Amino acid sequence: MTYAFPPGGLPDQGVDPEGTAVFTDAYAVLPACTMRDIVTSFLPGWQKARAWIIARPLSGFAETFAQYAVEVAPRGGSDNPEPETGAQAAILVADGEMTLEIGGDAHTLRAGGYAYLAPGAVWSVRNTGDAPLKFHWIRKRYEPAPGIESPDSFVTSDQDTPVNWMANTDKWGTTRFVDPSDLRHDMHANIVTFLPGGRIPFAETHVMEHGLYVLQGTARYLLNKDWVEVGPGDFMWLRAFCPQACIATGDEPFRYLLYKDVNRHPSLRVPAL
Template sequence: MRKATYFTPRTEVPAQTELITDRSVVTEAYTVIPRGALRDSVVSELPGWNRTATWILNRPVASGATTFSQYLLEVAAGGGSTDPEPEEGVEGFIFILEGRLTLTLERDEHELEPGGFAFLPAGYPWTAKNIQTEPAKFQWIRKAYQPLAGYEPAPIIGNEREMDASGMPGTDNKWRTTRMIPTDDLAYDMHVNIVTFEAGAVIPFAETHVMEHGLYVLEGKSVYRLNQDWVEIQEGDYVSLRAFCPQACYAGGPGNFRYLLYKDMNRHVQLT
């Protein structure tokens, strides 16, 4: 089986001789943050985290995606946090791109390597530390949990490299999804998947749905249909989509096109 790869951008500030032109796009329906925009000059330092650089990819904003935040973090050797989540009622999902991260849930210690992930229920104590010599780079998705009577989500630890992907019907397994959170359990109000397209595979219709998306490209490139626009995206790019933004894609090759995908799920629309 081909080994999965997970791209992380170079973050140093470009030379003065480079052109400014890039592919950044912000609209009311979607936002595209190309990997070239993730530079040291736009880094954030998070309270409670040490030796950690953070690029904030999404936050709830008017006329944008409102259900979640998403970060790219780089934790240097010896860095991390003993109190990472600052808000009550907020759940999280971590996905390792590069290096290793030691995650402690209550008293249980887990070493996550590339492809490793953790779903962290709201109110569940956890810590994160890099005890290696190389930096640990990972995605962190945060969402306000919507409780449901009679249901209680549990922590999940795993590695996508050890999981089976489900092929979409009629695609000869060239469009497939690895689901890291159970899709048949109403305790979970968010899903995080890895979607894989082989070269030439497509989403053959404009999906239009209530779920918002955060999409981080792990590998490859494609042309993505966003609302009425066709936009080129590649590994290291980030895309956020508001509810009902039409979307489709064509994987151009030569290799696979793969991305980490967040979506909100399994709850009524809140009206009051």
């Protein structure tokens, strides 16, 4: 298993700038080749680190989450990584070694390591290795619900979590780090796997927003009315109700990190003008 990450760097002057990046009112595609050094940010409270912010709440588009790819140099990190009270997070390590401290307990995560950081958790991140630490970070403001306890933080890994194969197929499955019936959780950050030839055999159309970061393999992906070719490091950003389907191509598994918002009533409050 591999875990793609932005390439950084900068193409030379002989490269044709025309590419496959797309932004529509239903979806966006940010190919890996667009995630270069000049679009990174240096975040307050972080040392020796830079981030590609590849999604953020955007009015009229996808409004529930932010997604980053973060690179931390040796001995870099943050003692106060989360700037907002009430935010929760999911982390997936792509490469390197992370020391993640949650409530005073230290954990070592390597490629495939996964952590859920509960709202209000006190946590820190350090690169204690000799190579760059690269990880994916998804943030969402937690929505409490009456009679439902807040979730707990936890640490696991892709390797230690089984794939749940869909009904009637062994070619399409999901690595679920959280039980879908656990109503404490209002977001899921899963890994979806298609073996060669696997597919979503209908155009999913639903209320959940999505961020899909391709970790491995290639596919043809239906977004609204368009079929796009995607591969390692490409990011797809979908607003609610954008039709979607997938056909895996190539001779290796097609895998992506998937965000979706779940398990809460839509608010009926009219936004203030």
